[in-house]
Amino acid sequence: MHLDGVPVRACVTPISGVGEQKVTTIEGVGKTAVGAKVQAAWKAVDTPQCGYCQAGQIMSATALLTTTPKPTDEEIDAAMNGNLCRCATYIRIKKAIKVAAGLEKA
Ligand code: FES
Numbered sequence: 001m002h003l004d005g006v007p008v009r010a011c012v013t014p015i016s017g018v019g020e021q022k023v024t025t026i027e028g029v030g031k032t033a034v035g036a037k038v039q040a041a042w043k044a045v046d047t048p049q050c051g052y053c054q055a056g057q058i059m060s061a062t063a064l065l066t067t068t069p070k071p072t073d074e075e076i077d078a079a080m081n082g083n084l085c086r087c088a089t090y091i092r093i094k095k096a097i098k099v100a101a102g103l104e105k106a
Contacts (some may be wrong), residue, residue, distance in 0.1 A: 041106065
């Protein structure tokens with residue numbers, strides 16, 4: 001999820017630590033312009049395998065592209081670091097981020 005646009009792990013974030021920060025979840029991120037682009041790119045690239053990790057991946061990708069609309073490979077790697085995918089969809093995730101950024105075609 002995002003707290004004031006910053007990706008955090010919901011599973012380890014106590015509600016007492018949220019305070020007045022704005023919470024955005026995977027259910028709401030597609031209502032933002034960047035989130036909608038990321039979700040469309042995820043579909044176009046057929047990114048998920050089992051899907052388990054994908055909500056977190058999309059939230060991190062959306063936060064990245066909100067602050068860095070045309071990220072380098074190194075910026076993508078840094079922003080996505082720690083989002084594990086047991087299905088190893090990392091190549092498709094990076095491709096989808098570049099598609100969402102308009103850097104590549106699906
Ligand atoms: S798509 Fe299966 S864990 Fe990432």
